[in-house]
Amino acid sequence: MIITFTVNGESRVANVAGDESLLTVLREQLELPGSKNACEQGECGSCSVILDGRLVTSCLVMAADCEGANVTTVEGIGGERELSAIQQALLDHGAVQCGFCTPGFVVAATHLFEHNPHPSSDEIKEALSGNICRCTGYGAILRALEGLAGEAT
């Protein structure tokens, strides 16, 4: 089945075989491997994308249901050569552990700051609660985003 949808501002076509997830189609057909495949049950947040304005785990979205949808993945954030303010802040604070979950954090934080440019610490923690999963090293991520939240726009 052919589906047509918008990914990172471009119209894309995918040939969906069956009940595979949006995550699978992004990674395996559209050459967008930034969204990571880990838990496949919505628990870890590393496959987070913005779907029609909502932050979702793309592993729980059936690709066949994405006809006409608008998707932003981590590849659609920042440019080829310049980083978004969130990416730069994470870099400046060394806010990675192994890095596997980082794309999901970038997408979740981008969604948060789009809706709330000056979130409180609690709002940041709540917005990232679907990405905080099992490892440590979250202090640097929170410090990076708190710094950004405090900056004048």
Place this chain on the structure above:
Amino acid sequence: LEITRPTTLNGALDARAANPGADMLAGGTDLMVEVNFGHRNPEQVIALRRVEELADIETRRIGAAVTWARLERSEHQALAQLARTVGSPQIRALGTIGGNIGTASPAGDGLPWLAAMNAEIEVASRDRGTRRVPWNEFFTGVKRNALEPDEVIVAAILPDYVPVNQHFAKIGQRSAMVISTVAAVVARDEDGRVRVALGSVAPTPLRATRAEELIAENPEPSERVLEEFARTVSEEVRPITDHRSTEAYRRHAAGVLARRLLERCLVS
């Protein structure tokens, strides 16, 4: 896989009549986990997220496709409280109350609230029209409900009287992204009667009617009555031991949670 993406309720009912038993896809937070783990391989899917009628929300009517993210701001306090505890922001942006009702998991956090409110489940089919099923007739067992293969869950319907004073709490193995070990809703009517509903402690959500009766007889309970209330709730639940908890712990926790929520109702 054949997928139908209706944009109206009638379209959804047509699709369901044409393919009775087709898998219904709303937020996907239950269905896609089963698909990803190879436990289900749907051949027919009816995708519901484009059906605007199902996403309507009114004081006495909550459309089946209303997401937890929207219910976080519900005017019904315990519903808003429980919506904030479902999964993560990503899950709440997808998952719907109708999905909770359709999956009918014993651990569905929305279900004790529906039980406490005496909600009815509105379902519809193309050929047999609309019917409303009381919650205690709708939920029939573990992941079983009274939905017929040609029916679609349309809405949760609340009665005319809904208590304002209502509280939710749940216990799990950690504080976020967790399946409930015990979930509870206690609500207090203006006449002092209370409703006590529990989840994850029986095949279906249940009401602790003997505990409710105890408070009806003692609307301003003493410490002794509160202790008896907790004990009665513990006796009334029918939990099992599984990988998440034991029967004994669930009985104990159900009593503790119900008493805690009752005390919140009594001071608010």
